[in-house]
Amino acid sequence: MRIGIGYDVHRLVKGRKLIIGGIEIPYELGLDGHSDADVLLHAIMDSVLGALALGDIGKFFPDTDQNFKDIDSKILMKEVAKYVDEMGYKISNIDSVIIAQKPKMAPHIDQMREIVASIFKVDIRDIGIKATTTEKLGFEGREEGISAQSVALLVKK
Numbered sequence: 001m002r003i004g005i006g007y008d009v010h011r012l013v014k015g016r017k018l019i020i021g022g023i024e025i026p027y028e029l030g031l032d033g034h035s036d037a038d039v040l041l042h043a044i045m046d047s048v049l050g051a052l053a054l055g056d057i058g059k060f061f062p063d064t065d066q067n068f069k070d071i072d073s074k075i076l077m078k079e080v081a082k083y084v085d086e087m088g089y090k091i092s093n094i095d096s097v098i099i100a101q102k103p104k105m106a107p108h109i110d111q112m113r114e115i116v117a118s119i120f121k122v123d124i125r126d127i128g129i130k131a132t133t134t135e136k137l138g139f140e141g142r143e144e145g146i147s148a149q150s151v152a153l154l155v156k157k
C-alpha cells in the first residue's frame with residue numbers, strides 16, 4: 001500500500017476558460033498555465049505520482065515543452081494512469097479538495113468524479129472531490145487564484 005500527496009495552484013485571469021476536474025465551468029475568469037491549467041487534475045496526478053515516488057507532473061510533462069501547450073490535462077492523466085498500471089498498482093482511493101472562493105463547484109463535482117474514475121478505471125465511490133472557500137481569506141479568498149489538494153492511496157493489483 002502506498003500513499004501520496006498533491007498540491008497545485010493556478011492564477012485566475014481574464015480571457016482563459018475555467019477548466020477544473022476535466023470540465024469547463026462557466027465563469028468570467030479562467031486559470032492561467034502552460035496547459036489547460038486544470039488545478040484539480042494536476043493535484044490528483046501529483047498525489048498518484050507521489051505515491052509511487054516518481055516525482056511530479058512537471059518532471060513528466062515539462063512546461064517548457066510546446067507539446068503540452070494548452071493540453072487537456074485528461075490526456076496527461078491517462079498517461080499517469082498508464083504508469084500506475086505498468087508498475088503493478090491500482091488506485092484504492094483518492095480524496096481531494098478544491099479551494100476556491102468562486103464559482104460554486106458543487107453542481108459539477110459528480111461529473112468531475114466520473115471523469116477521474118473513468119481515467120483510472122475505478123468506481124466513482126473511490127474518488128472523493130470536495131470544495132471549500134477560505135471565507136475570503138488569502139489568495140483564493142481574494143479570487144487571485146484557485147488551489148487544490150489531493151491524497152491518493154495505491155494498492156498492488
Ligand SMILES: Nc1ccn([C@@H]2O[C@H](COP(=O)(O)O)[C@@H](O)[C@H]2O)c(=O)n1
Binds near residue numbers: 102105134
Ligand atoms: N467554490 C466552492 C466553495 C464551496 N462550495 C460548497 O459550499 C460549501 C460551503 O463552503 P464554505 O467554504 O463556506 O464552508 C462547501 O461545503 C462546498 O460544498 C462549492 O460548491 N464551491
Ligand SMILES: C[C@@]1(CO)OP(=O)(O)OP(=O)(O)OC[C@H]1O
Binds near residue numbers: 034035036061062068
Ligand atoms: C502541466 C504543465 C505542463 O503543461 O503545465 P502547467 O499548466 O503550467 O501546470 P503546473 O501545475 O504548473 O505544472 C506542470 C506543467 O509541467
